[in-house]
Amino acid sequence: MKAQVITRFGEPEVFEAREVDSPSAGPGQVLVRVAVAAVNPLDAKIRGGALSSMFPTTFPAVLGNEIAGVVEAVGAGVTEPSVGERVVGFAPSGGYAELVVTTPDRVVRVPDALPLTKAATIPTAAETAQRALALLDARAGETVVVNAAAGSVGSAAVQLLTAAGVRVIGTASEVNHDYVRALGATPVRYGDHLIADLALAAPDGVDAAFDAGGRGFADQMLTLVEPARIVTIVDFAAARLGVQIAAGDPFAVDARSLAPVLDLAVQGRFATEVAGVVPFDGVAEAHRRSEDGHLRGKLLVHVADIAGANA
Ligand SMILES: NC(=O)c1ccc[n+]([C@@H]2O[C@H](COP(=O)([O-])OP(=O)(O)OC[C@H]3O[C@@H](n4cnc5c(N)ncnc54)[C@H](OP(=O)(O)O)[C@@H]3O)[C@@H](O)[C@H]2O)c1
Secondary structure, three states: EEEEEEEEOOOHHHEEEEEOOOOOOOOOOEEEEEEEEEEOOOHHHHHOOOOOHHHHHHHHEOOOOOEEEEEEEEEEOOOOOOOOOOOOOOOOOOOOEEEEOOOOEEEEOOOOOOOOOHHOOOOOHHHHHHHHHHHHOOOOEEEEEEEOOOOOOHHHHHHHHHHHOEEEEEEHHHHHHHHHHHHHHHHEEOHHHHHHHHHHOOOOOOOEEEEEOOOOOOHHHHHOOOOOHHOOOOOHHHHHHOEOOOOOOOOOOHHHHHHHHHHHHOOOOOOOEEEEEHHHHHHHHHHHHHHHHOOOOOOEEEEEOOOOOOO
């Protein structure tokens, strides 16, 4: 099969398209033929070697952990999903490849009405937002600031919070303010402008904050809310201040809890933007764009057309 492989850590140029042995589904495993793979900031951090102690990498390595495709085969003991079903979820064997091996709990069936390209934008964004918001425990009627509200995780958090009756103020570059407004939040600028913008947007104060952007946001919010009402997914050093850290193992995520979010997507009540779709040989370019840090939504890698899969 074709795969985008790295044989060393480095800049995006380390990706090489190679023919590698096709994997097969062992007992308890699921083999998925990949239509699209999503690009996440984590992929670039692993590629660059910054996280080698947390995520040890054996070369040659296939990166990418989020895919949508069609079940090609299942191993002994697997009753669900079935061969031929469209699924989305997580692929610890590496998503930038034509075939991936995963486990039944790491994938979930994609509703018929949802294109695979739409489905592929959802798992990491929604799972991370759900996990972080469970810690934040925001109530209807409260006001919550979401940092990086136009990003994948931030935009998912905005939608989940507003659906729960929470008032959301979202930070973003000004070019994304209309987008943040359309998601249901009041947009403000991040960085030096944040505190002054918040004074205008929320004169009665804010109750809690969710940080998907880092860069000192948690420290700024500590001037406005209790540390226990701040949750970050990026600024792990903020734990010293009493801020809550929502860390998770991206390679051991149970995707089945995402079924309700996929249903909301079918109803048009939840969406992560597709920031772009690059061809299979465009993985390096996708990493450059992701590392630039200003994506609105999720970048996808088109891996293959799968007949009848409604990609
Ligand atoms: N702990 C976990 O379990 C977990 C899980 C998933 C992701 N993450 C991490 O969470 C972060 C966000 O992931 P993502 O997939 O949502 O990324 P993304 O889709 O690439 O979005 C990045 C966002 O960051 C915003 N941004 C850029 N500069 C900023 C600044 N100075 N202050 C505030 N926001 C800024 C950008 O907003 P503008 O374009 O509007 O400038 C952009 O929307 C990444 O670092 C990722 O590794 C952690």
